[in-house]
Amino acid sequence: MTKVPHHSAAKVPDHTVTKGHSVTKGHTVTKGRTARNVALLAELFPACVTETRDPDGSVRTAIDLDLLRTELGEHLVEGPRERFHLDWPGKRDALLAANRPAGRALRPERDSSEDFDGTRNLFIEGDNLDALRLLQETYLSKVKVIYIDPPYNTGSDRFVYPDRFRERADDFRVRTGLRGNLATDGRFHSNWLSMMYQRLTLARTLLREDGVLLVSINDVEAAHLRRICDEIFGEANFLTQFVWLNEGNVDQQSTIKGMHEYVLAYARDLPRLGRPAIIDPNIADESKLFNDxxxxxxxxxxxxxxxxxxxxxxxxxxxxxxxxxxxxxxxxxxxxxxxxxxxxxxxxxxxxxxxxxxxxxxxxxxxxxxxxxxxxxxxxxxxxxxxxxxxxxxxxREPDAGHVVSVLRNMGTTQQNSSMLAGWGIEFSYPKPVFLIEFLIRTFTAPHDDALVLDFFAGSATTAHAVFRANAADGGNRRFVLVQYPEPCPGFGTIAELARERIRRCGTEVADSPHHERWRRDVGFRSLRIDAPSLRDTPPEVRQEDLAAHADRAAPGRTDEDLLFDVLIRFGVDPAGHIARDRIAGHDVFAAGDLLACLSAAPPYTPELFTEVARRRPARMVLRDAGFTGDELRINAERLLGPGIDLRVL
Known part of the structure; x- marks a missing residue:
């Protein structure tokens, strides 16, 4: 049986770079965290860079550990030597899981969105670990505030981030390495720590240098959470451990009635974090803090x-x-x-x-x-x-001077916010008070900083509500990215559906209320769903009789817009950015950032398309392999574009 390269590869190699262009075939994926770490080590220790050959014969960059040990000398700790650190069963596997490259994609869902084309907010439905991997290139060092309210460790089997909606629980646990978390299980803390460790490891890379992580937590895991944050963010970047007084229902008899939770705060780089520009609302009006x-x-x-x-x-x-x-x-x-x-x-x-x-x-x-x-x-x-x-x-006093205290009082209660949601026909247990989250967001963001707020345990979407309120109050232009797993939820199908409905309801309410005159009134969201990639991998070699099946890499049932969002994530273009539709030389084209994408295979590409694109001078152009009817135009595409345009063919 004869095997031949796919689509005349003898004439067009898998990757050619000529005159400033690159024509790429095969599966292009965003770099994983491991690849970035290797690049950083290579920059610091160039002598330790080497090459190794994978089982498939391909050559990749690697780090020579023996040479690295020599470089680090006495500063290296190995083996069973005593050291100060937190360890638990599954920690290494959790880190390996965090370092795996993204193998999923984001698919747009216009019908679930609100103002899809005009908004700059994102709502992502799916596993937040997949989402954090996918967003590594797009939002690397761009997020100002991460606020999360993760599931607390109650000792029940339901603590772990919910199983995939269409996947049996046992399959999910095998895939993630997480297991049950009954209080009698020796992994009572280990499972929760593994779940948090891999997500926080990825989250840190998304923060700006002046960014802040805020995590709501209770007494059960507060100490452990602080230890793993010390490890991931560095002990020197610990900001504070806010005490939130949840002064709701306190008339229930108990040995000691718990009335507080915590919000753990870490900076990405503490010296770069500016002073908060908001004054605690409990400060009396006559305080000298309000004097100019x-x-x-x-x-x-x-x-x-x-x-x-x-x-x-x-x-x-x-x-x-x-x-x-x-x-x-x-x-x-x-x-x-x-x-x-x-x-x-x-x-x-x-x-x-x-x-x-x-x-x-x-x-x-x-x-x-x-x-x-x-x-x-x-x-x-x-x-x-x-x-x-x-x-x-x-x-x-500076106009942006602030005064924030470590005890957060009179920020609302979960009961009050449950009642508010019930008024909209939404039943949700223990939602965080919207004023609490609004206060935290306004504490660590400036109104006109174009600050990006990320919440990857979105729940009922309190964070989206808080961003709307903060912008309405001071005319700010903050935006959000929310991630929520579609866990089954009575009355709404899934929590993700409930969250989207909450955003619609609160957006309408905030927009219809008195607000700052400079507010843009963006209360929409672009809904995306984590799914299998819209572009299939192409085998390095394809049998003659299978050539037709591999002529187009688009997965069955995927639209041009599905392919576009796959492309945006692969090339690090903001999926919340403006996307313009255009028609060039008879072809439908998307323009997003500095990228032009013609992702329809019909009609076939023509020289006129490349001539017109060359006139517009985008930084990058992305095309589908199936749009070329022959090798001549493909070979001449870069010449028609001229120098300086990065051409990618999928």
Whole structure:
């Protein structure tokens, strides 16, 4: 039986790069996390890079561990040596699962969406581990806030992230390596930790350098969660462990009534995280935190602030127009010389003795001719003498100054939010309060930062509701990506369907309520579903009689738009971005970002298509192999496009 290469491969190799173009055949997939890690190691330790041959004969880049050990020397810990770390059965398998490349695809579902073409929000239905793998290229280092409310470890067999909707529980457990989690099982904590570890490992790579992870958790796994976050994010990037007071139903008798949960917060890179720009809503209106001007005395005595003499020059400002202050030694600051003030200025120099909290800054103010200076936080600062002989500073508060405390009070209760959902005909147990999530989002995002918020345990879609409310309040342009598994749910079929209905209902309510004049009123969402890839793999060799079956790689029943979203994910183009439809030289074309895609095989491609695309100068062009009726146009395609356009053929 004779085997021949697919589609005249003798004339068109699987991968050719000529004049700045690449014509690619076969299954193109996004790089997995492992491939990126190898690339990072190669950059740090180029001497450790080598090549190895896979069983199929292909050559790939690899890391020489022996050389890497030599490079790291005494900083390497191996084997059974004692070290400080958290370990559990299944941890290694969880990490391997996280590092596997994405083998799934996102399919658009217009009928389940709201304003599919106009919105910038995404709702993804499917396993969140698959979703996190798929989003690695598209949203790598682009997410500002990740908020998740994962399933708590209750000791029941239902703790694990729900089994695939169309897959038996046993099959899912074999596939993921996760098993039951009864309290009597020795893997009571291990299963939950494995589930979280692989997802948080992938989530970290999606955060911006100034991004934040927020995880709701209770007492059962709070300590363990913090340990694995220390490992994944680095202990130095721990921000805080918020205590949320869930002050709902407290009249049930118990030994100790639990009234709180936690929100664990980690930064991607703590030094890059700006100060929150929101003030805790429990702060009284008369608080000085709301004053544009901060005033305080710099008199401060103690071991860290020993007495010293400061000389105020003539012309030093005072907060009174005219007057005299006589020398004194009975209280601080001690006044060593008579002070005379005329027209709000000292008429002669005077010495004062005390401990001082801002002596260096005061001396800078004096050296600057008693004109305003900037403190370490960039605030305009002045100093002046009061009629009681004290030296005060005055600082102008930044417009985005904030004040957040670690105990979150009066943020709503689960009972209140259950009642709100019930009013929309939605029954859901223990939804997180929308005001709690809104407060957290506004704490760590700026209104006009185009911040992306990710929630991959979406539940009833409280996070989407919170994003809508935050934007409506301050005119922001935040957007969200939500992921929810289609777990069966009475009344709605699945929780994913319930979540989409919640987004529709809350979006309408927020849009119809008073809101900021600059708000764009984007309360839609583009619904995508995780499915098998729309493009099938092409075997490296195909039998003569099977050539026709492999002429088109599109999976049966897939539309051009299905293929487009497969392409967007493969090439790292935002699936929530604007997608324009156009017609070029008689062919339907999609334009997304810097990419043009002609994914219909009919009519066949013509030279005029390439000539017109060359005139438009996209960065990339993607075509279907089945659109070429012969080898001549395919071979000449790059010449027709001209230099600088990356051509991909699927």
């Amino acid at each position: 001007r901060i005033e305080n005395s710099i008199t401060k005595n103690g071991p860290a602030n020993p007495e010293s003499v400061i000389t105020l020059p003539a012309g030093f400002p005072a907060w009174f127009d005219d007057g005299e202050i006589t020398p004194r030694d009975d209280r601080y600051p001690k006044i060593l010389d008579p002070i005379t003030v005329r027209n709000g200025r000292l008429t002669a120099k005077a010495r004062l003795r005390s401990g001082w909290s801002s002596r260096n800054l005061l001396e800078l103010f004096i050296a600057n001719g008693c004109t305003p200076i900037l403190d370490a936080k960039g605030r305009t600062t002045t100093f002046a003498l009061t009629d009681r002989g004290a030296i005060y500073y005055a600082k102008h």
